[in-house]
Amino acid sequence: MRPFALAAVLSAVVVASAKQIVITVGDPLSSDNATTVFRPAEVKANIGDVVLFNFTQGNHSATQSTFASPCIPAHDTNVTINGFNSDLRPTNNGTAITNLPVTITTNDTIWFYDIATCAEGGVGGININDSSTETLEGFERNAIRLNGTSTSSSSAASATSTSPSGTSSGSTASRTPTNGSTNAAERVVVRALAAAVPMALVAMLL
Numbered sequence: 231m232r233p234f235a236l237a238a239v240l241s242a243v244v245v246a247s248a249k250q251i252v253i254t255v256g257d258p259l260s261s262d263n264a265t266t267v268f269r270p271a272e273v274k275a276n277i278g279d280v281v282l283f284n285f286t287q288g289n290h291s292a293t294q295s296t297f298a299s300p301c302i303p304a305h306d307t308n309v310t311i312n313g314f315n316s317d318l319r320p321t322n323n324g325t326a327i328t329n330l331p332v333t334i335t336t337n338d339t340i341w342f343y344d345i346a347t348c349a350e351g352g353v354g355g356i357n358i359n360d361s362s363t364e365t366l367e368g369f370e371r372n373a374i375r376l377n378g379t380s381t382s383s384s385s386a387a388s389a390t391s392t393s394p395s396g397t398s399s400g401s402t403a404s405r406t407p408t409n410g411s412t413n414a415a416e417r418v419v420v421r422a423l424a425a426a427v428p429m430a431l432v433a434m435l436l
């Protein structure tokens with residue numbers, strides 16, 4: 231069937247050009263505050279790329295949320311979003327480094343936070359729209375103002391749940407210990423992602 235053939239070609243193209251983008255998750259350095267838990271806090275990624283959260287210090291999480299409710303899992307405020315959630319990842323003083331790969335499936339902005347420091351501004355975003363009023367600074371202010379708890383708007387959950395089949399929820403994130411087998415380059419590591427594509431966890435925004 232032509233559509234399937236086309237899809238196969240497109241996915242081959244996506245895999246061939248997919249990037250891995252590393253976000254280091256760790257305690258703020260002594261001179262920093264919680265806004266530096268994610269380094270960098272903002273990245274750009276294409277569909278098919280993998281954003282890899284690398285938990286290197288402290289006891290933090292990478293949990294998807296929404297702009298209006300920075301410190302609440304996205305699925306809790308909008309049931310149509312099957313967001314990722316690493317849960318807290320203690321690193322045992324940096325001796326138990328783990329990571330969470332998130333395969334990008336949308337061009338929309340993906341907002342996320344750290345359960346431990348959200349109320350102090352421990353947040354970040356993927357593909358933040360530079361022309362939008364929803365900025366990283368605004369998201370940080372929201373998180374601090376709401377102190378990690380309530381939402382800023384009455385977010386009536388949509389009744390039209392279109393839960394995607396075949397994608398597992400964030401709670402089944404695989405915990406993959408890595409002890410520094412790859413090189414230490416922190417930013418963009420380009421490589422074939424044949425192994426990373428079938429990851430159970432995707433950022434699924436419908």
Ligand SMILES: *[C@@H]1O[C@H](CO)[C@@H](O)[C@H](O)[C@H]1NC(C)=O
Nearest residue numbers: 262263264265266350351374
């Ligand atoms: C945290 O650090 C950022 C970047 O240095 C700075 O812009 C912000 O004002 C700081 N926030 C607090 C609450 O100190």
Ligand SMILES: *[C@@H]1O[C@H](CO)[C@@H](O)[C@H](O)[C@H]1NC(C)=O
Nearest residue numbers: 289290318319320321322346
């Ligand atoms: C990580 O943080 C959570 C929440 O504060 C806490 O319950 C848990 O004991 C911590 N784990 C370690 C190993 O510190």
Ligand SMILES: *[C@@H]1O[C@H](CO)[C@@H](O)[C@H](O)[C@H]1NC(C)=O
Nearest residue numbers: 288289320321322323324325
């Ligand atoms: C981390 O290191 C400090 C200082 O060496 C020690 O007091 C603490 O118990 C360690 N924490 C863990 C979780 O190993």
Ligand SMILES: *[C@@H]1O[C@H](CO)[C@@H](O)[C@H](O)[C@H]1NC(C)=O
Nearest residue numbers: 275276277278335336337338
């Ligand atoms: C995502 O953005 C890319 C680059 O702008 C574009 O080519 C592609 O069609 C977009 N995909 C979707 C699903 O919007």
Ligand SMILES: *[C@@H]1O[C@H](CO)[C@@H](O)[C@H](O)[C@H]1NC(C)=O
Nearest residue numbers: 337338339359360361362363
């Ligand atoms: C970015 O935001 C602007 C202003 O809201 C909007 O017109 C534009 O369509 C947005 N771009 C994307 C890719 O969502």
Ligand SMILES: *[C@@H]1O[C@H](CO)[C@@H](O)[C@H](O)[C@H]1NC(C)=O
Nearest residue numbers: 349350374375376377378379
């Ligand atoms: C923020 O929340 C924490 C615990 O959730 C609480 O201890 C603290 O007093 C709150 N701060 C403000 C300014 O409301």
Ligand SMILES: *[C@@H]1O[C@H](CO)[C@@H](O)[C@H](O)[C@H]1NC(C)=O
Nearest residue numbers: 325326407408409410411412
């Ligand atoms: C990786 O972890 C294993 C098991 O804990 C350990 O034996 C090994 O030395 C570690 N390798 C590195 C490079 O840290």
Ligand SMILES: *[C@@H]1O[C@H](CO)[C@@H](O)[C@H](O)[C@H]1NC(C)=O
Nearest residue numbers: 252284286327410412413414
């Ligand atoms: C994660 O961080 C550790 C410690 O800095 C580093 O050794 C490792 O290479 C990083 N992993 C990736 C995939 O960048």
Ligand SMILES: *[C@@H]1O[C@H](CO)[C@@H](O)[C@H](O)[C@H]1NC(C)=O
Nearest residue numbers: 308310311386387388435436
């Ligand atoms: C929930 O998320 C979907 C997908 O991002 C969006 O289209 C919808 O407007 C959201 N619903 C609410 C109530 O925010």
